[in-house]
Amino acid sequence: MQTLSRTRSHKLSTRKRRLRWVNRLILMSALTCTTLALLGIIFLFATRSGEELREWAAGTLLTTQHDYWAPYTFLPEEKLNALKEQIRNPVVINSEPDGPIAPEESPQEQSVADTPPEKPKELIEVEEIDVSKGNYYFKGKIMYINDPKRVRLVVTNRKDRGDLLDEFVKKTNAIGIVNASGFHDPDGYGKGAKAYGVVIHDGKILQGYNPKNGETALGITYDGKLITGSYTAEQLVKMGVRDAMSFRPQLIVNGKNLFKDKPAKSWGIQPRTAIGQKADGTIVFVVIDGRQPGHSIGASMNDLAELLEERGIVTAMAMDGGSSSMMLYKGEAITKTSCPYYRGRYLPNAWAVI
Incomplete structure (x- = not known):
């Protein structure tokens, strides 16, 4: 016991x-x-x-x-x-479309007969982006399109919803493509059928500019010049614009970085998309991945403008960002969308290389 x-x-x-x-x-x-x-x-x-x-x-x-x-x-x-x-009222500067895009050669350069011919450029070249800012980091892609006349705005013809980027590719045989306009998106459930701002497609005005939206126009003329500023759809058509849409903010205009020495906090850190043009006429598409710890957090507008300025971009503007940001090349996604659906979001339009 x-x-x-x-x-x-x-x-x-x-x-x-x-x-x-x-x-x-x-x-x-x-x-x-x-x-x-x-x-x-x-x-x-x-x-x-x-x-x-x-x-x-x-x-x-x-x-x-x-x-x-x-x-x-x-x-x-x-x-x-x-x-x-x-955010609501960013600085807007009208670009100067009448000046020459490519710098003129000097007589001395023209007289050099023994200069070997340059190797023809590929239509599209892709650059990998991997940047660490210390407190955050981001990855993405830059697509260089060496024939600006091949860049077109493609638009959805659906009424119930927009198109996914790969659906635009199937319809147009686009080689490269990125998202473009913003759209009505209540509570994140928008179906991308209706774009905000101006929409011009193949020289026809599909949607007029509404200045109350606060958006800024970006267009490409028939001869491949990129124009951005506070223009109406009618003004853009008179300027020879073939395709145009609206978003904000402008990043670089006439070689001036509009975010230089400005605090970056107003636009936060997000997935980003931007369209720009170099002095020689090359069009660039940029997509930065974001909202994905371990892969890419995202970039500020300052980061985006600085990235483009370093690469000789003289005119550039942001497109819709967030979960809409995505880039496809030869039918395959080469950036990683933050959208829960791996094919991205339904979109009203996109910039494509056709």
Whole structure:
């Protein structure tokens, strides 16, 4: 009996020790979580770095369908309003379409007879983008189209929804393609049938410009010049534009980086798409992946403008971004969409190389 009693006492003692350790572990975990939460609050609300992080978060939210969450970053009202103003009313500069795209050769250069002929360029060349900014990083692709006359705006002919990029490819045999216009998208369930802003296709105005949208036009003329600015559809057609759409903001106009030395926080960090042109006429498509930790977080508008400026782009504008951003080459996706559906989103139109 004594042996049985001792055994029971030993078991009870063991259980009590285990319970004490469990209680201590729970208490330590609670204290640790509380301490980390307090430190996080102190960092976010009592340090300059924390305030900058909240500004980044607010700018990112303001450029999504979830902009109603931006006030919960608890930024001062004047700062939040300043971010909203930068997004809603970016600087717009009309480009100069009448000047020559390619620089003229000097008489000395023209007289050199023994200069070997240049190797013909491929129609499309693709560059890999992999950039680390320290606190964040992004990957993507730049597509160089060496014949600007081959770049066209393709538009959906559906009424119930837009087209996926691979559907545009099947309809037009496009070699390369990226998304273009933004569209009505309530709560993220928009079907991409109706574009915002101006739409011109093959010289015909499909949709007039609505200045209340705050969008900026981007068009390509019949001879391959890229034009961007605050133009109506009628003005663009008179300027010889074959295809055009609208979005914002402009990134580079007449060689000027419009985001140089400006704070990047207003537009946040997102997946991005942009269209631009080099001085020699080469059109570029750019897509930066985002919202994918471990692969690519996304880029700011400053990052995008700087990337293009470094590569000699003289005119460029952002297209719709976020989960719409995607690039296909020869029928295959060469960027990684943040859309839950691997084929991307339904779109009203796209820029394509045909």
